[in-house]
Amino acid sequence: MTDTRLRLTILGGYLGSGKTTWLRHQLHVGAFGPRVHVVVNEAAEVPVDDALLAGAEGMTLLSGGCCCCVGRDDLTAALRDLCDARSRLSADALRLERIVLETSGLADPGAIVQAIQSDPVLINHIVVDETTVAVDALHALAQLATEPLGRRQVGAADRMILTKTDASDPAALATLRATLATLNGHAAVSAAVLGDAVALPPLPADAAPATLPPLGPEDARGPIRPTQVAIPEGLDWSAFTLWLSALLYARGDDLVRVKGVVRTPAGRLLLQTVRKVVQSPEILPEQGDARSDNMIVFIGRGYRPEDLGRSMHRFLGLPVPTQP
Ligand SMILES: Nc1nc2c(ncn2[C@@H]2O[C@H](COP(=O)(O)OP(=O)(O)OP(=O)(O)O)[C@@H](O)[C@H]2O)c(=O)[nH]1
Numbered sequence: 453m454t455d456t457r458l459r460l461t462i463l464g465g466y467l468g469s470g471k472t473t474w475l476r477h478q479l480h481v482g483a484f485g486p487r488v489h490v491v492v493n494e495a496a497e498v499p500v501d502d503a504l505l506a507g508a509e510g511m512t513l514l515s516g517g518c519c520c521c522v523g524r525d526d527l528t529a530a531l532r533d534l535c536d537a538r539s540r541l542s543a544d545a546l547r548l549e550r551i552v553l554e555t556s557g558l559a560d561p562g563a564i565v566q567a568i569q570s571d572p573v574l575i576n577h578i579v580v581d582e583t584t585v586a587v588d589a590l591h592a593l594a595q596l597a598t599e600p601l602g603r604r605q606v607g608a609a610d611r612m613i614l615t616k617t618d619a620s621d622p623a624a625l626a627t628l629r630a631t632l633a634t635l636n637g638h639a640a641v642s643a644a645v646l647g648d649a650v651a652l653p654p655l656p657a658d659a660a661p662a663t664l665p666p667l668g669p670e671d672a673r674g675p676i677r678p679t680q681v682a683i684p685e686g687l688d689w690s691a692f693t694l695w696l697s698a699l700l701y702a703r704g705d706d707l708v709r710v711k712g713v714v715r716t717p718a719g720r721l722l723l724q725t726v727r728k729v730v731q732s733p734e735i736l737p738e739q740g741d742a743r744s745d746n747m748i749v750f751i752g753r754g755y756r757p758e759d760l761g762r763s764m765h766r767f768l769g770l771p772v773p774t775q776p
Pocket residue numbers: 465466467468469470471472473474501556557586615616617618619644645646647709711724725726731
């Protein structure tokens with residue numbers, strides 16, 4: 453008999469690897485079919501990805517905790533709600549067919565698959581169709597050398613999408629592909645630039661994998677955490693970008709990801725960086741949920757969260773907050 457359970461695609465990948473960009477494009481071209489619901493998980497309280505995925509037909513946002521660990525119950529509850537709503541419709545109605553879960557960049561997709569498959573309700577309603585993992589061609593080799601999480605994400609993939617191949621060096625890309633094959637030889641590998649599929653060149657015969665050091669289960673440098681910093685009204689934008697550039701120059705290896713929406717005279721600007729790479733700001737539509745505007749999320753380790761806001765205020769010549 454045909455399996456009528458809801459299909460679930462899990463979209464994982466390290467912080468800033470290009471998950472949202474890829475998903476946004478797939479939704480735009482209808483790659484997931486007509487009746488798809490997107491669940492977006494962000495580790496930070498202040499969500500940004502939902503603003504980018506606003507075109508999705510149905511969307512659930514789970515922010516403030518990673519779904520593979522602290523946010524697991526919220527994910528289970530959200531999936532159960534979707535299953536309940538679907539079960540209330542008759543089988544010949546236009547029922548939901550697929551859920552795409554974009555995990556936070558800090559999630560282990562394998563732990564999410566396990567959580568779903570061990571839930572006595574979900575297992576009857578949902579089948580995990582595929583775990584797709586976005587792999588950042590610019591930063592993945594460095595991540596795989598040092599981050600146990602990066603290796604777990606790659607290991608959990610059924611399919612890997614190499615992103616940012618437009619900006620990566622061909623020799624480094626060949627090394628990355630050979631390295632991915634040693635970590636997970638079963639996953640299909642393809643590439644996309646800004647979400648659009650591109651062909652990968654044949655892998656050179658002499659491409660050798662990088663030598664990866666052994667890593668423990670957790671990173672010895674401590675956990676990566678999100679910190680929110682409120683942006684003052686009437687901010688001097690040039691001074692702010694100067695501060696941010698200086699911060700990334702000095703601490704870009706610790707500050708893995710920065711993102712947020714800032715209100716400026718030019719409109720709502722989406723600001724984002726991945727390590728030391730600063731993306732040109734994108735103007736977002738005025739409509740949409742503006743509750744998170746003027747909040748920037750910094751995700752990283754190796755600094756005291758309260759020092760970020762203090763440093764920014766000091767640099768901008770503003771009164772330095774005493775509270776974190
Ligand atoms: N050059 C280039 N940049 C890309 C590509 N894909 C994504 N980016 C950029 O990489 C940055 C991060 O992309 P996102 O799609 O937000 O990454 P993400 O994995 O959803 O990020 P988190 O949810 O924070 O983990 C953005 O500035 C994108 O514009 C690509 O193929 N090429």
